[in-house]
Amino acid sequence: MRIIRAKVMGFCFGVRRAIAMVDEGAREGPIASLGSVVHNPVVVQRLQERGVRVVSSLDEVQEGTVAVTAHGRGPEIVQETQERGLRLIDATCPIVRKSQKAAQKLVDAGFKVIIYGEANHPEVRGVLAWTRGQGVAIIDPTEPVEIPRRKVALLSQTTKSEGSFARFVAQFVAHNIGRFNELRVINTTCPETDERYDAARELASQCDVVVVVGGKNSANTRRLAQTCMEAGVETYHVETAAELDPQWFEGKEVVGVTAGASTPDESIEEVINWIERWSEKEKATIPKLGGKGS
Ligand code: SF4
Structure with missing residues (x-):
């Protein structure tokens, strides 16, 4: 394996x-x-x-x-x-800081700031606080939003993918084009996030099973697991090596390991070591061919 x-x-x-x-x-x-x-x-x-x-x-x-x-x-x-x-x-x-500064400047210039993201996420709450009440966070681009001075700016939660932000912007414009005179789009997505999703998709295409390591309360780890599942590979999300189940690996030739942006290196290494040890043990129990059979 x-x-x-x-x-x-x-x-x-x-x-x-x-x-x-x-x-x-x-x-x-x-x-x-x-x-x-x-x-x-x-x-x-x-x-x-x-x-x-x-x-x-x-x-x-x-x-x-x-x-x-x-x-x-x-x-x-x-x-x-x-x-x-x-x-x-x-x-x-520093990437979140850029987003905060952009929100503040846009509000100073009279824009209504709309953040594509989860209103309750700590980062989004923080960026909204820089808009002095002139910002709102939405996920659905068709959700009704007031645009008082017909000037609107669209930002994204940093951990949204670039592709999903692009779709949000397109749908927002299609739905609201008659309600604003000026639109600014600031791409505040974080490249680190997309890099992880792209790497997870590539990994999924090469493996029989993928283990995603990370906190169950980590939104980006859960989305990483979702990305692998959507790529059609058998996927398991674990926080630590203690949750690994030997049955997941039986008969598998290639096992992939990925981890969320909040997962420490030692948790990743623990999982990889466990799978390596399990694989070695399995190899040792396979009867050798060509010997003097009983
Ligand atoms: S994913 Fe990491 S690097 Fe990117 S904005 Fe969030 S904290 Fe910063």
Whole structure:
């Protein structure tokens, strides 16, 4: 049995950077992270052991250091932490930061900002906070939206694929063309996301079965698993090697492994090692041909 790794998988640069910043900060004392640094229980547990606890609001923090995750927050966070006498580690991903700045500039220029994305996603909530109430997030391009000055700007949640954002834009224009005079489209999708989906599709085309490693609460890992399934390959989504089932690999020749942008390298290696060990054991139990049979 052959094991193939996806060409691109695991932590994206924004998550890697955020974990490194929080890890570094934890050397100087305990940190309260506003939301999970990454949607992966293995990493959350490891950071917890290093003194990083997850909180949902500043009200839960009396002193010390607060960290903003790669998803970012609204502009008010700087002032709020200052007023409370807290130190701030801002690990907002630079790509998310660009999106926030674009939203702010567009609102200043009189545009209604529409974000293609999930309104409840932390990154989207953060970008919306930069629009001072002049932004909205929608998934359905036909959803009715007010466009007060007939100027509208379309942005995307960074983790949406470029293709799905392009479809959103086309359908939005077809549906609303009579309601605006000016349209700006800012492509705020993140290349790291598309690279992972493309690599997963390529992997799926080469394998009999694919294992997707990552948190069950990670939207991008779930979508990665969905991408492999849609490519027609048998797919399993696991958080750790402990969930692997030998039956998945019986009779299979090529096994693929990929992982979401929030999956740590050690979880990926654990899964690959488990499959390799299982495969070696299987080989050892296959009776050799050509010997003196009983
Ligand atoms: S997926 Fe892209 S935008 Fe999101 S944290 Fe990673 S690098 Fe940044």
